[in-house]
Amino acid sequence: TQLLEQSPQFLSIQEGENLTVYCNSSSVFSSLQWYRQEPGEGPVLLVTVVTGGEVKKLKRLTFQFGDARKDSSLHITAAQPGDTGLYLCAGWRGGKLIFGQGTELSVKP
């Protein structure tokens, strides 16, 4: 079983639609991170959320950390083809960065 469970694993939507990706755990994390990975490249950090209930915005992307610090969500408004990629949540646990399974997003024009 994964320490961090992401859903959905696959998402295919039309340009302009909104979407939300979830990252859930039964364990408390001091912070959670979201990375984005494009084909043939390594993941790149988008954001780190640290405080329970925290909301961070990055242009059309909104990240939220759950009040109990066990979950996080990524909401994309008016998705664009350039948002296509693999989105990964991650959290540090005992000196190791643990990743969820990832959500593969495809945004069609």
Added chain:
Amino acid sequence: NAGVTQTPKFQVLKTGQSMTLQCAQDMNHEYMSWYRQDPGMGLRLIHYSVGAGITDQGEVPNGYNVSRSTTEDFPLRLLSAAPSQTSVYFCASRNAVTSTGELFFGEGSRLTVL
């Protein structure tokens, strides 16, 4: 801006062969790590190091060896490759003192074991 450099980018091996995946970083990061990425499983940690001379196991260490003789380099060795080790491998590093805990990744090495 080199960052984290992995070589080779692609490699095909036969079962039982050995090889080393190279990883070098020029950011003076203390922490370095190796992950493998398989479809539907995200990134799984193989081994990591918090500084020269110090290594530890991650989630899936079996079949892999590492060493850390310098701050810059963190090679991953497969002593006897198996088809189950077919995967994309990523090396990553971070500055141990930064509060964000951001990992910087290389571009990956795609390994196929026949």
